[in-house]
Amino acid sequence: MTQVISVIGAGTMGSGIAITGASAGIEVCQVDVSREQLDRAKAYHEKTLRRNVEKERMTQEEADAVKGRISYCQDHERAGDSSFAIEAATENIEIKKKIFGAMVSTYGEDCILATNTSSISITEIGQSIGSAAGRVIGMHFFNPVPVMKLVEVIKSPATSEETLSRTIALSEQMGKTPIAANDFPGFVSNRVLMPMINEAFHAWNDGVAGPDEIDGIMKLGCAFPMGPLRLADLIGLDVCRDIMLVLHEGLGHPDKYAPCPKLVELVEAGHLGNKTGRGVYDYSG
Numbered sequence: 001m002t003q004v005i006s007v008i009g010a011g012t013m014g015s016g017i018a019i020t021g022a023s024a025g026i027e028v029c030q031v032d033v034s035r036e037q038l039d040r041a042k043a044y045h046e047k048t049l050r051r052n053v054e055k056e057r058m059t060q061e062e063a064d065a066v067k068g069r070i071s072y073c074q075d076h077e078r079a080g081d082s083s084f085a086i087e088a089a090t091e092n093i094e095i096k097k098k099i100f101g102a103m104v105s106t107y108g109e110d111c112i113l114a115t116n117t118s119s120i121s122i123t124e125i126g127q128s129i130g131s132a133a134g135r136v137i138g139m140h141f142f143n144p145v146p147v148m149k150l151v152e153v154i155k156s157p158a159t160s161e162e163t164l165s166r167t168i169a170l171s172e173q174m175g176k177t178p179i180a181a182n183d184f185p186g187f188v189s190n191r192v193l194m195p196m197i198n199e200a201f202h203a204w205n206d207g208v209a210g211p212d213e214i215d216g217i218m219k220l221g222c223a224f225p226m227g228p229l230r231l232a233d234l235i236g237l238d239v240c241r242d243i244m245l246v247l248h249e250g251l252g253h254p255d256k257y258a259p260c261p262k263l264v265e266l267v268e269a270g271h272l273g274n275k276t277g278r279g280v281y282d283y284s285g
Contacts, residue, residue, distance in 0.1 A: 016145025185250030233273030
């Protein structure tokens with residue numbers, strides 16, 4: 001059983017992974033170089049636990065126990081105790097390579113080195129740290145992490161079977177359903193999802209219909225719980241654009257995978273969706 005995991009990056013995904021692990025009885029070290037980001041993660045954790053108590057999903061004693069299992073670190077002070085390190089930084093391969101370089105020199109040789117990337121090559125990240133590539137694997141959690149059941153587990157040709165089996169076991173311990181896939185741009189989820197979202201932007205850009213109509217048709221006609229443009233706002237329009245660029249670079253087919261100009265226009269204007277208060281839709285009210 002995993003005793004301690006380190007989660008590197010205290011943003012939306014990292015803080016969600018941390019509280020999910022702690023809620024499953026795992027000791028978690030939430031790591032981020034930014035004290036401000038750690039404080040935001042701690043406030044999110046406290047708010048989530050308070051809500052769970054109010055809704056009688058857990059007792060106050062259970063919430064206190066979960067809170068007590070999370071420590072907040074600006075460095076890897078508990079690195080030696082971790083059997084898993086999960087990187088959850090921004091979706092940028094150069095940043096991830098830099099973090100993995102620090103991880104491989106900090107964590108013990110038995111520590112699995114996982115990345116929460118939603119599209120970036122596990123193979124390339126592994127190659128950047130040489131002989132430790134067998135310990136590198138993708139753990140693609142979905143937002144919001146405490147709610148969504150899937151973990152898309154991505155193995156590269158170098159990923160060892162032990163790394164795969166331990167990652168599946170950790171995912172199950174965290175109450176998730178792990179499903180394995182091989183390392184290709186976008187994996188399965190975003191290779192299928194993001195072109196659909198991109199096509200919804202094209203439909204809007206071409207004047208086929210407005211956002212409300214596009215989302216309404218897809219919700220009622222395809223039984224989607226959320227329309228593709230509203231989902232894009234939830235994911236983050238910058239994330240959607242970046243994933244399309246990964247697909248475009250990795251798979252070719254420029255007409256198929258190039259991000260829609262309407263999507264790029266919103267990102268360049270700083271309208272990134274829910275997190276900025278405006279994206280396809282306006283959330284300022």
